[in-house]
Amino acid sequence: MNTIMRYTAAFAVLLLTAVSAQAKNIDLSTVPSRATVQLTIYNSEDLTLVRETRVVSFKKGVNPLQFSWANTLIDPTSVELRFITNADKLEVADTTFPHDKPQMLYWNVQSAIDGDATVEITYFTSGISWRADYVGVASADETRMKLENFVRVINNSGEDYEDAQVRLVVGTINLVEKIAALAQVPMSEVGRMDADQFKATRRSAARQMMQRVPAAPAPAMAGAVSEMVEEKQVIKEGLSEYFIYTIDGTETIPNGWSKRMRSFEALDVPFKVQYRYRPMEYGDRLVRMYILTNDEKSKLGTTPMPDGIVRIFRDNGRDGLSFLAAQQTKYIPIGDKIEVNLGEDPEVIFELIKLRVSRGNIWMQINGMNVFKQIGGPAEIEVNSNVAGWDEHAVFTQRIRNYTAKQIEVEVRRSYDGHVTYRSTIPGIKLFDFRTVEFTTTVDAGKRVDLLHEVVTSQGRNAKQNNVTLQKADVNP
Amino acid sequence: MSRRIRLACWTMTLALALAGTATPAWARIKLITLPVRERVEIQLDNPNTTLVEEERIVPLVKGVNQVDFSWAGTAIDPETIVFRVIAPEQGKNLDAKVLSVSYPPNEQSLVWQVASSDSGGTRVRISYVLGNLSKSFNYRAVAARDEKSLSLWQYIRVQNLANEEFGSTGLWAGFGRRFLKPIGVNETKQLLMEKVEQVPVTKTYTCNPAEFDYLDRAQNKLRVPMHYVVKNAKANRLGTAAMPAGKVRIFQDDGKGTTAFLGEDWGRFTPIDDEMRLYLGVAQDIVVKRTTESNNRTRIAGNLYNQEIVLKYEIENFKDQPVTLDVAESVAYIRRELIGDTGREVQWELGPKTTLGDADKEKTTQDKVLFHVNLPARAKDGKAEKATYLLHVILHNEW
Numbered sequence: 073m074n075t076i077m078r079y080t081a082a083f084a085v086l087l088l089t090a091v092s093a094q095a096k097n098i099d100l101s102t103v104p105s106r107a108t109v110q111l112t113i114y115n116s117e118d119l120t121l122v123r124e125t126r127v128v129s130f131k132k133g134v135n136p137l138q139f140s141w142a143n144t145l146i147d148p149t150s151v152e153l154r155f156i157t158n159a160d161k162l163e164v165a166d167t168t169f170p171h172d173k174p175q176m177l178y179w180n181v182q183s184a185i186d187g188d189a190t191v192e193i194t195y196f197t198s199g200i201s202w203r204a205d206y207v208g209v210a211s212a213d214e215t216r217m218k219l220e221n222f223v224r225v226i227n228n229s230g231e232d233y234e235d236a237q238v239r240l241v242v243g244t245i246n247l248v249e250k251i252a253a254l255a256q257v258p259m260s261e262v263g264r265m266d267a268d269q270f271k272a273t274r275r276s277a278a279r280q281m282m283q284r285v286p287a288a289p290a291p292a293m294a295g296a297v298s299e300m301v302e303e304k305q306v307i308k309e310g311l312s313e314y315f316i317y318t319i320d321g322t323e324t325i326p327n328g329w330s331k332r333m334r335s336f337e338a339l340d341v342p343f344k345v346q347y348r349y350r351p352m353e354y355g356d357r358l359v360r361m362y363i364l365t366n367d368e369k370s371k372l373g374t375t376p377m378p379d380g381i382v383r384i385f386r387d388n389g390r391d392g393l394s395f396l397a398a399q400q401t402k403y404i405p406i407g408d409k410i411e412v413n414l415g416e417d418p419e420v421i422f423e424l425i426k427l428r429v430s431r432g433n434i435w436m437q438i439n440g441m442n443v444f445k446q447i448g449g450p451a452e453i454e455v456n457s458n459v460a461g462w463d464e465h466a467v468f469t470q471r472i473r474n475y476t477a478k479q480i481e482v483e484v485r486r487s488y489d490g491h492v493t494y495r496s497t498i499p500g501i502k503l504f505d506f507r508t509v510e511f512t513t514t515v516d517a518g519k520r521v522d523l524l525h526e527v528v529t530s531q532g533r534n535a536k537q538n539n540v541t542l543q544k545a546d547v548n549p
Numbered sequence: 550m551s552r553r554i555r556l557a558c559w560t561m562t563l564a565l566a567l568a569g570t571a572t573p574a575w576a577r578i579k580l581i582t583l584p585v586r587e588r589v590e591i592q593l594d595n596p597n598t599t600l601v602e603e604e605r606i607v608p609l610v611k612g613v614n615q616v617d618f619s620w621a622g623t624a625i626d627p628e629t630i631v632f633r634v635i636a637p638e639q640g641k642n643l644d645a646k647v648l649s650v651s652y653p654p655n656e657q658s659l660v661w662q663v664a665s666s667d668s669g670g671t672r673v674r675i676s677y678v679l680g681n682l683s684k685s686f687n688y689r690a691v692a693a694r695d696e697k698s699l700s701l702w703q704y705i706r707v708q709n710l711a712n713e714e715f716g717s718t719g720l721w722a723g724f725g726r727r728f729l730k731p732i733g734v735n736e737t738k739q740l741l742m743e744k745v746e747q748v749p750v751t752k753t754y755t756c757n758p759a760e761f762d763y764l765d766r767a768q769n770k771l772r773v774p775m776h777y778v779v780k781n782a783k784a785n786r787l788g789t790a791a792m793p794a795g796k797v798r799i800f801q802d803d804g805k806g807t808t809a810f811l812g813e814d815w816g817r818f819t820p821i822d823d824e825m826r827l828y829l830g831v832a833q834d835i836v837v838k839r840t841t842e843s844n845n846r847t848r849i850a851g852n853l854y855n856q857e858i859v860l861k862y863e864i865e866n867f868k869d870q871p872v873t874l875d876v877a878e879s880v881a882y883i884r885r886e887l888i889g890d891t892g893r894e895v896q897w898e899l900g901p902k903t904t905l906g907d908a909d910k911e912k913t914t915q916d917k918v919l920f921h922v923n924l925p926a927r928a929k930d931g932k933a934e935k936a937t938y939l940l941h942v943i944l945h946n947e948w
Contacts (some may be wrong), residue, residue: 207631226650301613303648322642328654334647357587383629385600385676392590392721393676395600398629418596418791421820426915431946438852456596457851459948466915475791475821528763 083193085128086136101138104128107190110237112316113202113225115378120200120229122146125156125192130183134165139193140176144230150196153179158189198227202240204335204380206401208412210362212389216340217364221377223306226330235322242378242403243314306335308375315376338371347420347482354413358422358472358482364410377404384412420480420515421473428467435461435533444523444533461533467547470523474515483512488527491535495545496525506539524549527536553713554625554677557617558607559579581617582608591682591718591732593707599682601715604635604674609645609665616673619658623712624680627652631676632661641669675765681710684722684923686795687739688816690827692750692777694802699750699777703742703792710735749785751778752829755875756837756862758919759882763839764831771837773874775829781819792819797827834867835874835924842939844887849946858883859902865933866924876905876920880942891947900941918942 084101104126112121128137140152148169155162161184168178183189202225209218223240227233304320317335325331343364348354362384367373382401385393397414404410434447437460444460445453474480477511487508488494494501494509504510524547530536559581584605592600607616618630632650637643644666651660665671689702705722708716709732720728720740728740755761756771764772778798782788797816800808811829819825842859849855860883866872880897884890894915899908905920912919920940929931 237778303646303664323649330652332650332652381628382629385631388592388594388721390721390727392592392602393600394592395595395598395629395676395678397722418818418820421823423734428896428915430896434853434946436853447853453850455848455851459851459853462946466704466894473820473822 082138082140083126084138084140087136089539090250093216102129105452106234108237109233109235110239111200111225111233112241113200115202116203116241116243118198118201120197121194122233123192123194125190126292127188127190129188130158130162130181131186131324132183135181135183137181138176139179139181140173141195141231142175144386145197145199146175147196147198148175148177150194151177152194153181154192154194154362156190156192158185158187158216161185162189164333172225180295197231199227200233201226201228204378205332206377206380206382207391208341208362208364208382208384210343210384210386210396212387214345214362214386217362219338219341219372221335221337221380222332223319223335223378224330224332225323225325227325227327230326230327232326234324236325237321238323238325240317240319240321241314242317242376301410304333306333308335315378316368317375336374343370345480346421347417347480349422349484349486351485352487357416358420360414360417360420362412362414364412365407366404366410367407373406376406377401377410379403382410382412384414405478417476420482420483421471421475423471423473425469425471426466427469430465431462432465433463433530433534434459437533459532461535463534464529464531466527466529467549468525468527469549470525471520472513472515472523473520474517477517479514479516481512481514483510485510486538488529489538491530491537493530493539493543494525495528495543495547496523497544498523498525498545501542503540503542509540511543522549553623554603554620555618556584556605556607557619558584558609559615559617566779574715578699584608586716588719589715589717590721591707591715592721593684593705595720599679599684600629600676601679601682602674602676604672605665606638606670608668608670608674609643609663610668611665613648614663614665616661616663617658618661618675619656620713621657623657625657626678626680627657627659629676629678630659633674633676634663635672635674638670638672641667641671643669643671645671645673658826677833679711679713681712683708683710686742686793688795688797690777690779690797690799691808692799692801692811694804696752696777696801697750698747699728699779700791701743701745701748701779701787703744704739705742706737706739707732708737709733721740727791748787752776753826753875754832754835755780755877757875757877757879758839758886760877769838769840771839773832773837775832777827777829779825779827780822781825782822788821790815791821792825793817797825799827799829805866808827817904835872836865836867837874837876838863841887852948854947856884856888856947857900858887858942858944859900860940860942862905862938862940864922864924864936864938867933869926871926874922874924876922876938877938878917878918878938878942880918880944881916883942884947887946888944896945897942898945900930900943902939902941904937904939 082103084103086101107125107127109122109124152163163182165180170176202223203220205224207220212219225238301425307318307320309316318334323331341364343362346361346363347358348361349358364370366377379402381398383398384396388394388398397412399412401410435444436447436453436457437444438454439456439458445451470484472482485504485508489507498511501509501511513521513523526547550770584607586603586605588604590600590602632647634645645663648662648664685706687704687706690699692699707720714734714736715732717729717731720730722728722742726742730738730740732738753776755776756773758771761772761774764770779785781792794815794817796813798813801811801812803809814828816825816827840861842861845857847855862876864874880895884895885925908917909921922938924936925934
């Protein structure tokens with residue numbers, strides 16, 4: 073295994089009788105190789121917990137061990153040594169961070185035995201990350217979708233990880249300091265930082281969390297006799313506020329490489345097509361949406377969906393795909409909706425036409441006096457007066473033309489400022505919030521609808537509110 | 550053979566693969582096969598994105614295969630690459646699937662690990678979004694001598710700056726049209742998408758000072774632009790799809806077997822049942838003088854008043870044919886011209902003195918009122934009749 077020599081995170085047992093290893097210029101050491109390595113990668117932070125085991129031969133007495141990590145992004149404060157076997161006979165007597173070698177430490181291990189022991193070294197490193205992405209292929213009739221979720225592990229840590237068990241943490245953890253920054257400073261500097269208790273909390277929290285996760289099943293070695301090499305499974309387990317994805321078996325990801333694996337595949341996921349006008353979210357245009365639900369009914373719902381890019385294709389019905397959209401999605405909890413904006417549809421025309429405007433309920437204020445009189449009222453109005461309040465009536469038609477071959481559903485949200493009365497007979501109309509009117513309508517294939525409505529805005533002294541009131545009323549074109 | 554985009558395939562020894570050692574075999578000496586493209590389809594139906602789909606027959610052996618895909622010097626979006634196993638070669642019963650994808654550092658390439666249940670060739674389809682392969686549309690319109698109809702050619706122009714050569718390639722232009730053409734590096738191909746004959750066209754003469762201004766302000770003469778109006782409707786032998794934006798070169802049959810170039814204009818994106826208006830220039834033979842006949846204010850109370858405005862149009866048609874003139878006005882523009890802008894919407898109605906006829910109900914909105922006025926041809930002696938029309942608008946509740 074020539075790769076051992078490429079390791080920059082090296083672990084050496086110093087074959088010395090004295091503890092004063094640092095003082096000598098001539099060293100002899102053996103390099104126990106990694107027996108196992110496990111990576112737990114958090115995608116919310118640039119943080120990976122590495123847990124590796126090595127088998128080390130100890131002799132009775134003090135055994136110096138050297139651990140170095142030149143040119144990697146390991147957090148020096150996070151390195152810990154634990155004994156898996158013979159734990160009761162071995163003890164770390166002290167840990168030394170030499171001042172002249174920032175990316176190195178020494179442990180002096182007090183041993184009561186002559187013999188082998190498995191040690192576990194854990195540390196945090198930055199530079200390894202993972203991200204999710206999704207590829208959806210909609211059926212030609214746009215009712216079902218094949219949805220695949222991939223996870224991609226990216227290793228820029230400076231270290232090659234061979235045959236590593238990979239675990240991915242879905243969710244956000246609280247990190248006080250960015251580990252990458254920590255890794256760039258020597259231990260002595262780190263020691264002076266006053267956020268130690270935060271770091272300790274962070275480390276122990278992350279470790280505790282990891283210990284509660286049951287070990288992943290052993291890699292299926294039965295593959296040697298089976299007909300076909302099976303795709304690796306990604307095992308998903310919920311844990312506290314997090315989800316842990318464990319990739320079946322082990323993976324080798326050299327430094328600089330990234331690797332993408334399928335996390336799940338769902339066939340025939342039902343979805344809905346909806347057109348939406350929500351200027352706050354999608355800009356001033358009608359967009360077409362694919363709406364999926366992350367639940368069992370939709371053949372999903374086994375796991376929350378980590379944030380990532382969703383790419384949507386459609387079977388174009390002529391033995392090929394059409395590219396529809398690529399969109400970043402947020403973390404989707406189980407039961408929540410996945411909404412993909414496909415942009416405008418040239419076959420659906422959405423127009424708001426202002427038909428006419430008029431004013432009424434006009435009130436005049438007599439100059440210099442707190443006296444108001446209504447136009448058309450019984451009282452005569454002095455010449456010496458000014459308009460102080462009025463209602464402006466604007467009649468619109470919301471015209472939607474559907475040139476697609478299917479009935480479409482259109483949801484419209486419009487916001488209004490000021491004291492507004494919204495008059496219409498649009499079925500199902502409601503207030504989305506105090507200033508936003510929402511309705512959903514359908515338009516048959518090849519048809520056009522005109523949704524008439526009147527927006528009455530009370531102006532000047534007539535304005536007494538700052539909200540929208542719905543009123544059922546026939547509006548003539 | 551493609552220049553830049555390359556697919557290579559090699560196989561790890563079975564034993565190594567199955568021993569659970571997933572190490573890619575980066576041996577220095579390796580034998581690789583280079584499957585060629587069997588079929589390429591370029592999907593141009595997305596307005597912003599070009600999707601390339603190519604099929605190759607990959608020789609797989611039983612076990613784990615490495616399939617290397619590289620695209621040096623091209624603008625493939627690596628995140629969009631989709632690898633699908635379509636079918637094994639005839640007579641084979643082979644199951645293949647992708648185990649993982651590895652991305653080497655600082656290279657425009659990736660490696661698929663593909664497991665195969667047996668040895669044999671398998672047709673795979675690779676789809677990706679490719680940059681710098683763009684399309685545009687343009688039109689050629691030849692109007693009949695009588696300007697009542699025109700022939701319309703619609704072209705798609707595909708420009709390949711993607712640094713990759715595509716042999717015989719299916720180009721999907723959208724609207725279900727497919728062309729099978731090779732397209733070389735830096736090549737531009739123009740393809741006829743559709744030719745439609747006998748498309749009814751309306752030649753319009755329009756005056757609308759808010760939009761087209763005056764031709765001669767001092768003489769109160771309005772500019773009268775001419776347009777060909779083509780409605781993208783089924784009745785006009787169009788209307789199957791929205792017409793994409795593009796330059797339109799306009800010609801007219803000169804009656805001598807050739808065509809005369811009338812000009813060109815940008816045709817806007819035209820949905821079905823909408824009109825594409827093509828500007829032809831300013832009509833010199835139709836003179837429209839617009840003056841303000843009256844402008845009266847009536848107080849309602851205090852500073853609140855109604856304003857009555859009568860505009861007069863004196864129109865002469867010096868052409869030998871009768872024409873229809875579209876008289877359009879923006880009432881907000883009239884108010885701005887005569888009173889000034891109040892910042893409020895105009896509350897207006899047409900007054901009884903209007904002699905322009907009825908407004909076009911379909912096209913009249915709050916912002917625009919439109920009339921169609923029929924003008925007779927000039928008399929035999931060459932004299933044009935001067936017709937006078939009035940537009941009476943009442944502005945309510947102004948202050």
